[in-house]
Amino acid sequence: MLRTPRPPLIHRSPMPGLGLTMGITITMLSLVVLLPIGALLAKGASFGLGNMWDVVNRERVWAALFLSFRLSFLAACFNLVFGVILAWVLTRYRFPGRRLLDAAVDLPFALPTAVAGIALTALYAPNGAFGALAKELGVKIAYTEWGILIALIFVGLPFVTRTVQPVVEEIDREVEEASATLGASRLHTLRRVIWPMLAPAALTGFALALARAVGEYGSVIFIAGNIPLSTEIAPLLIVIQLEEFNYDAAAAIGIAMLLISFAMLLVINLIQIWSRRRIGHV
Amino acid sequence: MSDTSLPFRPATEETPLTRRLLIGVAVLGLALLVFAPLAAVFTEALADGWAAALASLGNHDARSAIQLTLIITAIAVPMNAAFGIAAAWFITKFDFRGKAFLITLIDLPFSVSPVVAGLCIVLMFGANSLVGGWLVAHGFPIVFALPGIVLATMFVTFPFVARELIPVMIEQGRAEEEAALTLGAGGWRVFWTVTLPNIRWALLYGVLLCNARAMGEFGAVAVVSGKIRGQTATMPITIEMLYNEYLSVAAFSMAALLTALALLTLLLKTALERRHADALAASHRH
Numbered sequence: 001m002l003r004t005p006r007p008p009l010i011h012r013s014p015m016p017g018l019g020l021t022m023g024i025t026i027t028m029l030s031l032v033v034l035l036p037i038g039a040l041l042a043k044g045a046s047f048g049l050g051n052m053w054d055v056v057n058r059e060r061v062w063a064a065l066f067l068s069f070r071l072s073f074l075a076a077c078f079n080l081v082f083g084v085i086l087a088w089v090l091t092r093y094r095f096p097g098r099r100l101l102d103a104a105v106d107l108p109f110a111l112p113t114a115v116a117g118i119a120l121t122a123l124y125a126p127n128g129a130f131g132a133l134a135k136e137l138g139v140k141i142a143y144t145e146w147g148i149l150i151a152l153i154f155v156g157l158p159f160v161t162r163t164v165q166p167v168v169e170e171i172d173r174e175v176e177e178a179s180a181t182l183g184a185s186r187l188h189t190l191r192r193v194i195w196p197m198l199a200p201a202a203l204t205g206f207a208l209a210l211a212r213a214v215g216e217y218g219s220v221i222f223i224a225g226n227i228p229l230s231t232e233i234a235p236l237l238i239v240i241q242l243e244e245f246n247y248d249a250a251a252a253i254g255i256a257m258l259l260i261s262f263a264m265l266l267v268i269n270l271i272q273i274w275s276r277r278r279i280g281h282v
Numbered sequence: 283m284s285d286t287s288l289p290f291r292p293a294t295e296e297t298p299l300t301r302r303l304l305i306g307v308a309v310l311g312l313a314l315l316v317f318a319p320l321a322a323v324f325t326e327a328l329a330d331g332w333a334a335a336l337a338s339l340g341n342h343d344a345r346s347a348i349q350l351t352l353i354i355t356a357i358a359v360p361m362n363a364a365f366g367i368a369a370a371w372f373i374t375k376f377d378f379r380g381k382a383f384l385i386t387l388i389d390l391p392f393s394v395s396p397v398v399a400g401l402c403i404v405l406m407f408g409a410n411s412l413v414g415g416w417l418v419a420h421g422f423p424i425v426f427a428l429p430g431i432v433l434a435t436m437f438v439t440f441p442f443v444a445r446e447l448i449p450v451m452i453e454q455g456r457a458e459e460e461a462a463l464t465l466g467a468g469g470w471r472v473f474w475t476v477t478l479p480n481i482r483w484a485l486l487y488g489v490l491l492c493n494a495r496a497m498g499e500f501g502a503v504a505v506v507s508g509k510i511r512g513q514t515a516t517m518p519i520t521i522e523m524l525y526n527e528y529l530s531v532a533a534f535s536m537a538a539l540l541t542a543l544a545l546l547t548l549l550l551k552t553a554l555e556r557r558h559a560d561a562l563a564a565s566h567r568h
Binding site for chain 2: 007009010011013014015016017018020021022024025028029032033034035036037038039040042043082085086088089090093095097099101102103104105106107108109110111112113114115116118119120122123128129130150153154157166173176177180181186189211214215216217218222235236238239242247250251254257258261262264265269
């Protein structure tokens with residue numbers, strides 16, 4: 001019986017530079033990313049699983065993790081809806097100022113988070129332009145959960161739009177025509193024909209925005225108020241532990257957050273595999 | 283493309299009312315979330331006039347923060363660009379097992395919180411760690427010093443160039459390089475005369491994004507910098523310190539400087555997307 005030979009680890013190739021590029025890639029990846037992450041895990045291992053659990057299993061830590069998650073989820077939901085609308089409007093409609101809006105979508109990627117943080121705080125603080133307006137209505141935005149939510153919406157804004165836009169561009173108009181010819185209303189076509197095509201990309205963008213928001217620090221701490229059990233986000237807890245030179249506790253919370261990020265990364269990859277199977281591209 | 287001046291509405295378009303409503307939502311949302319904060323940065327910076335804003339940027343601490351940020355970027359961005367080119371070459375020019383896993387590892391920093399990234403650097407190179415302790419004993423501290431800030435910056439911007447180049451180089455294939463090799467060109471010659479001209483716009487695009495993030499990185503740098511005024515305080519860290527001291531004009535003036543840089547980045551990025559769309563990764567073509 002013939003046995004298929006196991007493929008070689010690296011196929012022979014006439015291309016030059018194997019040793020050099022592999023060396024640079026592995027060395028730098030290890031030094032900058034893998035070894036530091038390994039140092040975090042090693043710190044956790046030497047601290048012990050039980051001790052780590054004791055650090056994480058405190059009311060203040062649960063409150064921070066829950067707050068980070070809940071508000072990141074809400075912000076990602078907002079961005080899912082707004083992002084799909086934005087992608088549709090920017091790709092399908094022609095109106096003056098469209099290019100400006102299109103470029104503006106990327107501002108949250110380009111603007112430093114600390115700058116976004118103080119700018120949003122200046123706007124939404126009780127003496128700021130929008131904050132004063134909200135105060136008239138009896139709502140406090142900055143230094144409450146609303147403020148955190150706005151900051152998280154800001155940092156996650158581009159993700160859904162940028163993943164959905166290329167898909168909208170590729171939709172074949174004939175599909176929509178066919179749907180209309182068969183008697184579907186425009187709304188029906190949007191719901192039953194267009195949305196299924198956009199959904200995988202929209203969900204990928206949603207997951208990316210969620211992952212970004214959970215770890216976000218710079219744009220949130222200025223507007224958050226940072227009151228324990230109420231407006232304290234998870235990344236801030238790590239910073240507080242580090243300022244007290246409490247490296248074990250910082251590592252414990254850091255590992256908890258790392259596990260959450262890995263879980264989300266897995267979900268993103270599963271969505272992409274699912275979408276590739278379903279529509280043949282991401 | 284359908285002509286909107288036609289008296290009837292094609293079946294593949296929304297009613298004019300829906301259309302206007304959706305455009306309204308988009309404009310209003312971006313006005314509140316993007317344009318208003320942008321305007322706030324400049325109005326707050328100029329609250330006491332141009333002279334006060336410029337004066338706040340001219341003092342010693344502000345100048346040293348700007349200088350530090352420029353030095354860090356000048357080290358971190360070329361290093362990551364070199365890594366990006368090497369990694370993209372390795373991944374796209376050779377076939378090996380575990381390629382998908384390697385790409386996942388390179389993308390890893392995007393899914394790690396910047397604060398956790400900083401924490402990792404502290405635990406690896408801090409004075410209490412094995413490596414860090416030895417380096418400190420030999421007069422080469424990493425954490426709370428320049429090398430730590432550079433490492434933290436490199437960590438958070440690590441994937442930018444590689445993830446820009448990989449799709450472009452996959453699309454371009456290996457035929458041109460193979461032809462050059464057959465004609466007797468050496469490895470470096472192939473890279474400089476065949477590969478680099480093909481990837482230069484994508485490379486520039488990646489470097490642009492990497493640079494913007496490197497100059498503005500806050501979370502990871504906040505953890506490793508130690509925030510020593512005039513020494514390890516970068517521009518974003520200085521913004522935080524000034525803001526917490528209620529020096530609003532000074533904080534927003536420095537913020538305005540970084541905002542101007544962000545706007546310039548967006549301008550160049552948009553120009554690249556419009557002029558050299560076919561030389562960029564497919565996801566940026568619009």
